[in-house]
Amino acid sequence: MRSILAGQILVLGALAFATSASAQEVIDDPQANVVEALVVSAKLPGPAWWRVSDGDTTIYVLGMPASVPKGMAWDKSVVERRLDGAFTMLTPPEWRAGLTDLPALLKLRKKLKDDGDWATRDPQLAARTQRAWSAADPKKPDGWKDWKPLFIAMQLGGKADRAAGLLMSEPDRTIDALAKKRRVKGRSAKVGKAMPMLKSLAREHTDEAGRVCLTETLETVEAGPAARRAAAEAWARGDVKAALAAPRSAERCQLLLPGVPELMRQSVDDEADALAELLKTPGHAVALYPIRGLVAEKGVLDKLRARGITVRTPGDG
Incomplete structure (x- = not known):
């Protein structure tokens, strides 16, 4: 269910910047x-919902958090x-790699x-890496030492x-x-192939970029x-502003990758197109999308409003 920027694929490359501060100054952030x-x-x-509707169709759109505490x-x-x-x-749109891509994925992994x-x-x-890794994975405190900084960053975030x-x-999983249980079939806004993008990202990877991400x-x-x-607790009680205050460091790191800001924009376009297409079917549907991408300038709902489609906020009930 996650979008590309929420973990559908492993990101394998990054632009080179000298420091994290300089990266933040020049970052292309479509959802800033x-x-x-x-x-x-x-x-x-409960969580906040937006409504997209026309004469005979209503789509209830739930803004999704990046993660929630267990239990x-x-x-x-x-x-x-x-x-x-x-x-x-x-x-959200998905980017998939199949079994036939496994040799290429293993080759890309070796580069890390x-x-x-x-x-x-x-x-x-x-x-700093040693301290953080040891705390996150005490059984393998030196597990980071065989990898480049970019791969360490990807692994460390998940472990922590x-x-x-x-x-x-x-x-x-709960919503799925x-x-x-209600026999509602899910469908992705778009399904694309991950390998062409992964190969492109791998060619652009530099050690300095990895240190920025780390x-x-x-x-x-x-x-x-x-x-x-x-932020997760705010999401659960429908406090949108507080939910949007979740740290974005992992996302900023991803946005340093070549082509990722463009992919983020394309993902928003695909979701807006898919929602507009659903309006052709009478009845009601449910849609799920990362919460920030819904309410961002030139985000999903902003684009739908620009098309003249009715969008109601969680405050409308």
Whole structure:
């Protein structure tokens, strides 16, 4: 269910910048700003929903969080009610690699192996990595030493989240289960092939870029999970503004990758097109999309409004 920027594929390359500060200055961030009129807290219990509609069709759009704490309770009553009788559940675009791509993926993975030379050149960053990795994976405290910084960053973020009890698989799995129970079939806004993009990204990869991404990841890991937990809890109670305050360091790192800002824009276009297409079918449907991409300037809902399609906020109930 996750979009490309939320973990559908392994990202294997990055642009080269000297420091994380300089990266933040020049980053192309399509979702840096939000449409304030769309950032409205929910009246109904549970997470916030937006509504896209025409004369005979209503699509209930749920903004999704990046992760939630394991076991976090949230009110599912509105989800269940809106899945009842829905003719489909639309999920974000996906980028897939098949079995025939396995040899190429293994070859790309080898490019991320390292002899440890970067750690010698940057002992301060290496020391921070050792501390963070040991805390996240105490059974294999030196597991980072055979890899380049970019791959370390990708692995470390996931390990730290799991150690903190933060799950990227939720609330997706719960909603999938609720949909299957009601025999609502899910469909992706678009399915594309990942390998051409992966090969392009791998060709662009540099060690310096990897260190930028690793620094971004370490900043989030070292800060601890409190901010992410708070954002997830805000999502659960429908507080959109507070939910949007979740740290974006991992996303900023991804946005340094060649072509990723363009892919993010394409993902938004694909989702907007898919939602508009659903309006041709009478009845009601459910759609899921990362919450920031919904309310961003030139995001999914902003683009639909520009087409003259009616969009109602969570404040409308």
